[in-house]
Amino acid sequence: MTFINYASREINCKIVYYGPGLCGKTTNLQHIYDSTAPQAKGKLISLATETDRTLFFDFMPLELGTVRGFKTRFHLYTVPGQVYYDASRKLILKGVDGVVFVADSQEERMDANIESLHNLEENLQTQGYDLANIPYVLQLNKRDLPNVIPFEELSSELLKKGEPVFEAVAKDGTGVFDTLKAVAKQVLTELRKG
């Protein structure tokens, strides 16, 4: 839910990175954090297990600039991807303005992608959202690995509504900012449309 403060001239939006376990959601945020100037970002908070698996969420605030005198700030969240953390995923989706689905392009992770995508739709519905009506971008991550499903095949399996699709290698940053820009633009365009 977009938060607009006329007193401090700020527009705040929430973007959630979703996807199966170990698909690269946290890696996306880590790259965004490492590549962003200090004055445009807050801390990267990671609530993780001892083995660096996201336990609850990762969070970082990102300031993109001003639009018509309003500072635009995006609050980026990731959810834990492992199946048994569903209760936590539901909570993190509350108030979401835009979603990035990060898919793991490896062949053996196809079922996990589909299950996670289905889970996203269900959890959005629980919160009163419809994936068809919210800003949404698909990222196909890990494109550098040898056993990846071809782009056309993977896209056709996972595309939901003709959303923008980006190939990515999050560990070196390929496609990370393109993905973020695409979802941020959609969120702001939605706001403009009212």
Add this chain to the structure above:
Amino acid sequence: MPRQCDKFFIAVCHLDLPDRIASKFHNSYTNPRQLFLRENKMAETPFIIQERQFHRIKSVLARLCVECAARAVFLVDRDGQPIAFHGEIGDMDTTSFSSLAAGNVAATTSMAQLIGEEVFPAVVHEGERESIYISVIGRSLLVVVFDERSTLGLVKIRTKRASHDVATIIDEVARESEDFRLSQNSFFAEITDDDIDSLFT
């Protein structure tokens, strides 16, 4: 203090509360049916806080900070957005603090429901020197950070009083957000593709 439970509210929504009962709830943060309906509607409506409302909230927080002898007081949206704060903030990362407070309450609310409680209306974290008291007020959280200059009992009592003022303002913000957005639609409509593109150059 408003309470929240999906099953409870679903049940209430299917009742026709007589006026003599409905009239006892003076704002939607104590009216369970209105709170449930608002929570669901607010999945779509931007939350727009106007200057006068923001200053009123700041005023309530400032007064609470003094009355509690607190180090700092925050008002945070339950989705994790900071709304306002007052006190000895120093170099505290208020954005992260707000996000974590919201995550904290989201998790403990789910835990409460697993054990048959509707919600934990208050959460306390006591440290060696600094403590945190979080109270749930409908869509928002009142977070008080205090040290040895205050006591938990004092914070609880003063926060309870301030909660009513906060609830009234937030309820007004929620009610007026949609109308205000429509009246400012020309402002949002003026945002061009170039304005948005310029953010990414």
